[in-house]
Amino acid sequence: MSAMYGHRAKRFPKLPEHRRDQQIPDAFRTTMAGEYFMLGQSASRHILVLATSSNIRLMATRRTWALDGTFKIVPQWYQQLFTIHAFAAGKLLPLVYCLCTDKDIGTYGFKSQALIIRAAALEVDLNPDTNICDFETALIPAIQGYFPNARAVHRIAGELGLKTRYRQHEETRRKIRMLLATAFLPVPHVNTGVSLLEAGTTGTLAALFQYFRQEWMTDERLPLWNVHNIRTNNHLEGWHNRLNRKAGKSHNGLYELLQLLIAEQGVMDTLIQQVLSGNAAVGDLRRVNKVYAQKQRQVARYTGEYTNVRRTLKQFLEALIRVRAAMYGHRAKRFPRLSEHRHDLVLADQFKTTKSGEDFLLCQSNCRHILVFATGTNIRLLAACRTWGMDGTFKIVPQWYQQLFTIHAFVAGKLVPAVYCLCTGKDIGTYGYIFQALIDKAAVLEVDLNPDTIICDFETALIPAIRGYFPNTRVQGCYFHFCQAVHRKVGELGLKTRYRQHEETRRKIRMLLATAFLPVPHVNTGVSLLEAGTTGTLAALFQYFRQEWMTDERLPLWNVHSVNIRTNNHLEGWHNRLNRKAGKCHNGFYEQFHILIAEQGVMDTLIQQVLSGNVTVGDLRRVNRVYAQKQRRVAQYTGEYTNGRRTLEQFLAALMYLTPEPI
Known part of the structure; x- marks a missing residue:
């Protein structure tokens, strides 16, 4: 490993044995434009705070900040990359990057104090009207302690239970959605709205309202989730997702991540200067999402009508839940409506075939809730290859399912996806069903599935299932x-x-x-x-x-x-690429199929070349x-x-x- 990764060591300095001895080299203390980037470092708390003076000046001019953390790409020694963004003409700009080992009040206090001290040196005042953040125990008091005039606003992001009843009964769904819509009321009106909806409820629905009052309607918490004026920090989480995609892997090295942040700051430098000089408008900064812009206008109109007593409280809440339905209605036009229960699922015809018209849905188990996708050509490819790889990904699976399990064939060193399985379990029965479906289809095609080697993780249920259905195959752990x-x-x-x-x-x-x-x-x-x-x-x-x-x-x-x-790292690399193509966690059911059919379309030509013998190692990959x-x-x-x-x-x-x- 030392030799294999030696070329990386030439790019980045060697880390010390202990993080307390960490000294950041000069090359990682400045931006591409030469501006000082290292704002503060705590050897005792193990915190690095990165921000330029221009970034601090921009923060001082902004009335709304957003705060959030990501954990996926942080290097060893650190727990999260915590970032502070400012809204400028509707665009979210990253301004402060903090690598930290903890999520306590002291950690957030150190970062806040570092910003305040730097702002004082620059003779600017950091005093935002609003900080948008998640419901994090330590972050809220830190914000309130260091920025006492700012209001912390949080996203409503919890599931409230009653899932089956919510899906099946319109009146229950209506009450719960109107309950969530009380967040749009002025704070003094929320209790009246909740009482209106609570009247006549019994059983679990009454218990839901009791929970809502105890958990969310205290004097301290109610202002946190009320969104009478501002709603979410999804812009910020979108930025984190883009940064994760740029990083390309989890848990980067320290200097790899610093290099990534310096590059990100380089992208922002010109934009920040434009904002500070007053030469940036909304049109310069972003394309407006027409659907969400329409939603904003509708919410503003309904709020105005309620304020001016042209709508009753009940009419106001009913109107707001229709806004949400209309906002997502354009998505429903692209994909069929799901059945109430997964055992009633019948796939639409357009999701049963590939782009070239070949059958793609191999089989479906309504009792085990498994969907297996593979074309006849894919099965022939598996029969022709002596080494397979198997692995599962959990990040992008739609509701109802636990994992997307895939089987790949190694062809001249290239990993080619051949079978895609959406399943609700990771037990021997699940894997047995998948393998039997493949063997049955191979028999119809008059080919034999008998690989020499299958590479997989050390999974308790998968290994005996492989041995049971492919007794002549060597199982190799990664x-x-x-x-x-x-x-x-x-x-x-x-x-x-x-x-x-x-x-x-x-x-x-x-x-x-x-x-x-x-x-x-x-x-x-x-x-x-x-x-x-x-x-x-x-x-x-x-x-x-x-x-x-x-x-x-x-x-x-x-x-x-x-x-x-x-190893099956090739396969995990493919899963990472598929996750990046998906662009988000837990896609909709048919969105997931859309992605898989597109992936199969990319592979179709390659698989045909392999089966015809017209492909070589050089055609398939560049050798590392x-x-x-x-x-x-x-x-x-x-x-x-x-x-x-x-x-x-x-x-x-x-x-x-x-x-x-x-x-």
Whole structure:
């Protein structure tokens, strides 16, 4: 791993052993334009605050800020990237970036104090009218303590229960939606509105109103969710999603993330200067979403009519729930209406075939609630390929479903998606249904599904299902996930600091991971060699390793001796790309199918080329030279060990540099 990632180390400085010793190099303290970017750093609280003077001046001119955090792309040592944005002519501009290890009042206080001190030096005043944020316990008092004149406004984002009754009974749905619409009333009118809706309720619906009064209608909380003037920070979460897509992966290195933020600040610099100079208008900053603009106008009109007593309170709430229905009505025109229950689901014809007209829906189980998609051509591709990869993603699945499980074929080193399954469980029965459907379709097509190897995660139900339906296939666990599981145990045993600080400990652990490259009969000898003389928590790690990984059943799963494809990271990379194409979590049911049909359309031509024999490695992918070099080194060291030119210890010492570090 050291050699494989050596080219990255040339781009970024080496991190110290401890975050308290972190000194940010000058190259990461300024923007592309040369303006100072590092606003503050707390060695005790482990916080980095990044903002230019221009950013602070812009904040001072803005009356509304938005605050939120993202956790996906933060580097090791940190818990979240917390950002502060300002609304300028309807556009959300990122102005302050904070890497922090905690979410307590002290953390938010340090950031707020750093901004206030910098503003004082610039002779500007930070005093927004409104801060929009999530319902976070520590953030609210920090805002109120450092910006006492600002009002914290939060999104209504909780599910209120009664889901089945909400879907089935119009009157229940109407009451709950009107209850949510009370957020648009002036604060003094909210109690009257809730009382109007609460009258005559019984049972669970009455319990819902009781919960609503206790949880949301206290003097302290009611002003937080009331949106009489302003509503959500979805603009900000959209920016976080775009930043996550730019990052391209979870948990970037510290300097990779700083480089990303400096680039983002570079994009914003010109725009910020335009805003400060007064040369930016709404038209310069954004395209207006016509549907949402229409909604805003309708809300303003209904609010005016209610204020001027041209609408009663009940008429006002009824009008507001129609606005929401109308706002999403244009989406409903694109996709069919879902049935009330998933067991009544009948897919519309346009979602059963690919763009080229080939049948795409392979089978549907109404009792197990599984949908399996694959064309006949895809099944033939699986039959022609000796190695498959299997994995699931959970991020973009629509309601009713737990995961999108996919099966891919390795063709000349390229991973080609062949089967897509929406399922509600992760049990042997679910996977068995999917595999049987594939085998049945293969029999109709007169082809045989009998891969040599299937690469998958160490999933309890999946492995026995594979062995049951494909008894002649070797199941190979993902080597990367095996290494990360061991690294997690290192953390649980309190060895993380020792791993970073003590070369001998790090060497033993990485050589332990390298035993996966030994022939299976040699693994026990290798582990015993490394285990000799260990004590305390390090001895406990070896004990865990023997109990968890060295059973007769599990050892062959993570052993990668003479294996060219060791991980299913290719497949997880595809899932990440699919997630980025989706653009959001938990798509609508038919939105998801739209994405899968489009993905199949992209693959159709490639699959035809593979089946016809008209495709080579060069047609399918550019070879990554670093990884190709790694493969050659593994082959070289394995040959030298097999021929007796390297001892077992020398073999492990050479290969330890190719083992993954913890993420």
